[in-house]
Amino acid sequence: QLQLRESGPGLVKPSETLSLTCTVSGGSITSTNYYWGWIRQPPGKGLEWIGNIYYTGSTYYNPSLKSRVTISVHTSRNQFSLQLTSVTAADTAVYYCAPIQPGGNWFDPWGQGILVTVSS
């Protein structure tokens, strides 16, 4: 059974780069079944899809964030990562990672999430 866990700094300064890692256990990130996704949720607000990656490196990004987002995959470590550049307070959120189930294109299971605060 897949389990995912987000890790990284909980505090990032404005204008700097947010970097997070998602570690996958209970399965291989090179599985042909899944894309791997990032989703975020600002405090008190709804969910926003950030982007997805396949183990080959193929990516899809939310157009609203595309100019600032890079998602990478690290197959030897069974991890994938998120980089978001030029952050502002509006990027303060809980960031989740999850695999995308084939067929219905749904996210499951979700990692526990990590709160990233953008503040000086």
Place this chain on the structure above:
Amino acid sequence: NFMLTQPHSVSESPGKTVTISCTGSSGSIASNYVQWYQQRPGSAPSTVIYEDSQRPSGVPDRFSGSIDSSSNSASLTISGLKTEDEADYYCQSYDGSTFWVFGGGTKLTVL
């Protein structure tokens, strides 16, 4: 871009039935599957309905999902409401090409 619209909040009494809607902005909502997630305070979302109407194992059959093509909307229905059902509920779909989208979320109050 494709958008999904949900009511901000709904409320109902224990034991009753409530329905939460999710309306697509363009195209046919029936063209791609709709999922529903439950999120309790302080927790990550979890799936209660996938592929329009399928329940993951462990989700009670009080939860059901449907699609209404005439109104271009999906619905989550919870019957026999329990206080433990109080949570935020999000619908989610995919534009069939390159874009995954969530609805804005509905806060369910069971009072």
